[in-house]
Amino acid sequence: MKIFNVVFAVLFVLFAALQWNDPDPYIWMPIYLYGAVFCGLAAAGNYYKGWYLFGIVACLGYAVSLFFAKDGVLSWATEHHAENIAGAMKASTPWIEDTREFFGLFIIIVVLLVNFVYISQKRAKKMRKKMMKIG
Template identity: 55%
Template sequence: MKVFNLICCFLFIVFAALQYNDPDPYVWVPIYMYTAVLCWLAAKKRYYPKLYLYGIGVYTLYAVYKVFDANGLVDWIKLHHAENIAGTMKAEQPWIEESREFFGLLILIAVLAINYYVAVKKRSEKNVMGQ
C-alpha cells in the first residue's frame, strides 16, 4: 500500500499542478490536493477513515452533478455519441472538460475507497489482536 499511495500522491500533485491553466483551478487544485495529502499520510501508515468518507461523499455528489450538468456526461454520451475525450490535451468543447472531470472524480473516489477499506481492515485487525 505504501507504493500505491506514494504513486497516487505524486500523480495527484501533478494533476493539481496541471489545473492552473484550467478555467476553475480554485475548485480542482484543492480537490486533487486533498486526496494527495491523504495518500501521503496513508503511505506513512496514518489512516483517517472519516476523512476518506468525507472525500468520497463530496466527490460523489460532485460526480453526480457532472453526470447531469448541461455539458456533462449524459450530454457527451447522448448528443456527442461518446466521442473521444482523450484525443488532445486542450478541451475544445465543454462536454470534453466536464466528462474528463467526471472521470477524474471517479479515480479520486476509487483511491479514497481503497484507503478506507485498508484503514477499516487494519483497525479491525488491531481490535482483534488487542482483545
C-alpha cells in the same frame, strides 16, 4: 499500500499542477491536493478514515452533478456518441470538460475508497485480535 499511496500522491500533485491553466484551477487544484495529502499521510502510515469518507462523499456529490449536468457525462455518452476525450488537451466543448472532470473525481473516489476499506479492515482485524485475547 505504501507504494500505492506514494504513486497516487505524486500523480495527484502532478494533476493539480496541470490545472494551473485550467479555467477553474481554484476548484481542481484543491481537489487533487486533497487526494495527494491524504495519500501522502497514508504512505507515512497515518490513516484518517473520517477524512477519506468526507472526500468520497464530497467528490461523489460533485461527480453525480457532472454526470447529470446539461452538458455532462450523460450528454457526452448519448448525444455526442462518447467522442474522444483525450484528443486535444484543451477541451473545446463543455461535455468533454465535464467528462474529464468526472473521471478525475472517479479516480480520487477510488483511491480514497481503497484507503478507507484498507484501514477499516485493518482496524477490524486488530479489534478481533483484542477480543480473542479478552475472551
